[in-house]
Amino acid sequence: MFNAQYFRTFITLVESGSFTQTAHRLDMTQPGVSQHIRKLEQYLQKSLLIRQGRRFTLTESGRRAYDYAIKLFAEHEHFRHSLDNESLDSGDCRIASRASVGMMLYPFILGYQQMHAGLTVSYSFGFNSAITEDVKAGRYDVGIVTEVSRHAELHYAPWHQEPLCLVVPADFAGTSLTDLAALGFMNYADGVHHATQLLRANFPGEFRSMSRFPRQGYTNDVSMVMDAVARGLGFSVVSRPVLETSPWQRQVKELPMPQPVYESFHLVTPAGVETPRRYTRLLDEFLEQRRHTLYGFPEEPHFDSHS
Secondary structure, three states: OOOOOHHHHHHHHHHOOOOOHHHHHOOOOOOHHHHHHHHHHHHHHHOOOOEEEEEEOOOOHHHHHHHHHHHHHHHHHHHHHHHOOOOOOOOEEEEEEEEHHHHHHHHHHHHHHOOOOOOEEEEOOOHHHHHHHHHHOOOEEEEEEEEOOOOOOEEEEEEEEEEEEHHEEEEEEEEOOHHHHHOOEEOOHHHHHHHHHHHHOOOOOOOOOHHHOOOOEEEHHHHHHHHHHOOOOEEEEEEEEHHHOOOOOOOOEOOOOOOOOEEEEEEEEEEEEEHHHHHHHHHOOOOOHHHHHOOOOOOOOOOOOOO
């Protein structure tokens, strides 16, 4: 019969190298330790130890049994913590987000995970529709999207805003819409939408539509549009995390705009389901760090879902 305690005793024996030390650590008698090992060998129908007086070495079956036991108890601990919605620093976190914020959020999460060994994180980058469907299907617990849809099964909540940046090649000397039109536009999934928002707000008397700007290309990966801009192929408008995390940020520059415009992010979760507290803590700590970086204080501008 399977008995997890036999495996626990075996792990302790291998790691301590001593029946006496194992008995002491587990508050058992030494004969009790020996009995657990015999029972485990009977269950597996394999010898696990080669005994040499008070010492021992592992057989090949013993090494494999130890590896299995380590994985078994690690999975048990992860499962146990995943059931505890009140745990702040342990359990599974399953998050999907737009790439524009994920480029900064995911590295933050990796650092956060290093400080909280009980956390396991599954992270996916995707478009709004795919993220929404993944949350509906239960593949992710939290999604971060830039569009709010009507789904009875889902709950949306405003979360964060990031400034939009007009990026041009580093040697670009223009400042006007005419100069930008001569340069051309590098597009991506949200490119036209973001450029329209930013240019309309800052050139209200001149801007009509993005049709004025020749399209120099398209990519579905917002990070790669920065490579195109760095090569002088056109300008683009991206969320600030894209610029700040780009390996090409020194080959481009941001044209300052007097009227800030923001990309708005919403959290999407299953309706009627309480989100475990570990998500709230993780995301709140990211926001606190991000707001200090952007604004120098823990508040951010008023959230406007239409900006």
